[in-house]
Amino acid sequence: MVNSQSRRHARxxxxxxxxxxxxxxxRIISAWLVFHLAAVVVAPAAVSPSSELIESTWKVFQPYxxxxxxxxxxxxxAPEPTDSTLLEYEAERADGTIVNGxxxxxxxxxxxxxxxxxxxxxxxxxxPDELEQAWYQSYAEHVAAEWGARKVRLTRVNHLLPTMEAxxxxxxxxxxxxxxxxxxxxxxWDTR
Amino acid sequence: xxxxLISVADWIKRAARTTGxxxxxxxxxxVEPALxxxxxxxxxxxxxxxxxxxxxxxxxxFGPTSWLSPDLVRAIQADSYSxxxxxxxxENGIWIAHSIxxxxxxxxxxxxxxxxxxxxxxxxxxxxxxRVPAALFGLDQINIMxxxxxxxxxxxxxxSVDRWIKTRRGRPAPSPSISANxxxxxxxxxxxxxxxxxxxxxxxxxxxxxxxxxxxxxxxREYQTLDMTxxxxxxxxxxxxxxxxxxxxxxxxxxxxxxLFRPIMLxxxxxxxxxxxxxxxMWTFALIxxxxxxxxxxxxxxxxxxxxxxxxxxxxxxTLLTGEAIGKLARETAGHPRxxxxxxxxxxxxxxxx
Numbered sequence: 109m110v111n112s113q114s115r116r117h118a119r120x121x122x123x124x125x126x127x128x129x130x131x132x133x134x135r136i137i138s139a140w141l142v143f144h145l146a147a148v149v150v151a152p153a154a155v156s157p158s159s160e161l162i163e164s165t166w167k168v169f170q171p172y173x174x175x176x177x178x179x180x181x182x183x184x185x186a187p188e189p190t191d192s193t194l195l196e197y198e199a200e201r202a203d204g205t206i207v208n209g210x211x212x213x214x215x216x217x218x219x220x221x222x223x224x225x226x227x228x229x230x231x232x233x234x235x236p237d238e239l240e241q242a243w244y245q246s247y248a249e250h251v252a253a254e255w256g257a258r259k260v261r262l263t264r265v266n267h268l269l270p271t272m273e274a275x276x277x278x279x280x281x282x283x284x285x286x287x288x289x290x291x292x293x294x295x296x297w298d299t300r
Numbered sequence: 301x302x303x304x305l306i307s308v309a310d311w312i313k314r315a316a317r318t319t320g321x322x323x324x325x326x327x328x329x330x331v332e333p334a335l336x337x338x339x340x341x342x343x344x345x346x347x348x349x350x351x352x353x354x355x356x357x358x359x360x361x362f363g364p365t366s367w368l369s370p371d372l373v374r375a376i377q378a379d380s381y382s383x384x385x386x387x388x389x390x391e392n393g394i395w396i397a398h399s400i401x402x403x404x405x406x407x408x409x410x411x412x413x414x415x416x417x418x419x420x421x422x423x424x425x426x427x428x429x430x431r432v433p434a435a436l437f438g439l440d441q442i443n444i445m446x447x448x449x450x451x452x453x454x455x456x457x458x459x460s461v462d463r464w465i466k467t468r469r470g471r472p473a474p475s476p477s478i479s480a481n482x483x484x485x486x487x488x489x490x491x492x493x494x495x496x497x498x499x500x501x502x503x504x505x506x507x508x509x510x511x512x513x514x515x516x517x518x519x520x521r522e523y524q525t526l527d528m529t530x531x532x533x534x535x536x537x538x539x540x541x542x543x544x545x546x547x548x549x550x551x552x553x554x555x556x557x558x559x560l561f562r563p564i565m566l567x568x569x570x571x572x573x574x575x576x577x578x579x580x581x582m583w584t585f586a587l588i589x590x591x592x593x594x595x596x597x598x599x600x601x602x603x604x605x606x607x608x609x610x611x612x613x614x615x616x617x618x619t620l621l622t623g624e625a626i627g628k629l630a631r632e633t634a635g636h637p638r639x640x641x642x643x644x645x646x647x648x649x650x651x652x653x654x
Contacts, residue, residue: 134328137482141327148490152497174381176448177426180441182497188505189516192523212522219525219581220353224435226522228367231434235376246369253365269519272512275532281521 155181194265199257248295262292330476332603337458344409386431411460418451439585453483487595492553499549511539525581
C-alpha cells in the first residue's frame, strides 16, 4: 500500500517536472505520427489491385482517413491516360421544344469549372454497379430541372485518343470517327 | 551461440538509439514559421478561388436537384465516415452557407484568428468535397491535405493579421517552433507519398512502359489547352518525356532528401507542373502541388530572406522619413525666418507638430 502510494507520488512529481512532461508530450505526438503516417501510406496502397493484408489494414484506418478526407489514391494519369467520357443530353420540354447539350463543354469558363464537369462524366461509373441507374437518374433529373423538361435522353460519348500514326496520317483530335456513343436511357416525368 | 545473441541484441539497441535520435531531430527540431506563413497565404488563396468558382454554378452542384443529388451522394457514401455541413443547409440557405464558407477561407488566407479559422477552413473544405465527391480531382485532395497541416502548425505566426496585431501590441517576433517543423515535415512526407504512388501506379499501364503515355495525355482534347499534336512527328521526344516523368515521380521520395539533388528535383517539379498547367489547363492543380513542394525550401533561408526584405523596407521608410523631416525643416526655416529661434525652440516645435 505504502509502496504503491510512493510510486504514485513519484510519478506525479515526474509529471510536474517540465522535462518529463515534454518527453511525455513528444511520445504522444510520436505515437500519433506513426499512426498518421501509416494511414497516409495505406490509403493509396489499398487502391485495387491490392492484397488482402493491405485491405484489412486499410479498414483499421478507414474512419480516420475518411474523417480527414485523406482517403486518396493519388493515381494521377494511372495506370495510363485513357479515352475521355462525355455526356450528351436531349431535354424535351412540355411544349415540344428540344434542348441539346454536352458536358464537359470546352467553352466553359473558368477552366476549373470545365474540369468539374469533366470529372462528373469521367467518374460517372466510379460508384458501385447497383448505383449505375441512380447515377444516370440523378443527372437526368438535374437536366430536367435546369431546362424545365419532362423528358430527358442521356448518351455516353467515348472520345477515343488517336495514335501518333493516325495524327501523322491527318487525323485531328476532334475527328468524327474518334467519338463512340452509347445510349444510357430515357427518363420521363408526368408533370414538371 | 550466446555470443551471437548478445551481438544481435547490441545491434538492435544501437539501431533503436540511432533511429530514436534521428526521429527526434527530424520531427522535433524547432524551425522558423515564415515558410509556413507563406504556404498559408498561397493555400488560403487557392481555397478561396477554388470555392468561389463553385459559386458560379452553386445550385447546379449544391442545390436539391444538383448533378449529384443528395440521395445519390448518400448512397455512394453509405458505408463511409464522410460528413458535410451541406446536409444541414436548407434549399434557400445555400448562398448564405456558401458566403460564410468563403468568408472563412478569406480569413484563413489573411491569417486572422488563424488557429480557429484554419480548423474551420479544413472542416468547410472537407464538407464541400464530401457533397460533390464525383466532381473532384487532385486539386481538392491537395487543398485539404495542406489545410490540415497548416492547422497543425503555427501558420498564422507570420504574414498574417494575427502577426500585425501582435506587432502593434509590442509582442516579439515569432521564434522557431517544433510545431512549425512538424507541419512542414508532414507536408514533405505527404508529398513524397503522393509522388511515389503517382509513379508506381503508372507502372501498371503499358503505355508508360512503351513510352507513349505522355502522348495520350497530350492527345486528350478535353484536357488540352495547348496544341501538342506536333509531337506525333517526334515520338522519341514523347518517349523521353514519358520516361523522365516516371523516373522523376518514383525517385522524388528518395532524391528530394539529398541536398545535392534537392534543387534538381524542385526544378523538375516546376517543369512538370508548369507543363500540366500550360498543356492540360490544370493551373490550379499545378500551383497547389508547387505549394506542397515549397515545403522543401529551407525554412531558415526563407526566414532570413523575409527579415532582409523587412529590413530593407524599414530602412527605405526611415530614409524617406528623414528626408521628409529635413525638407520640412528647410521649408519652415525658409518660409518663417525666426531670428530669436533657439535650438530648444525648434525642437519643441517639432515635437508639438509631429
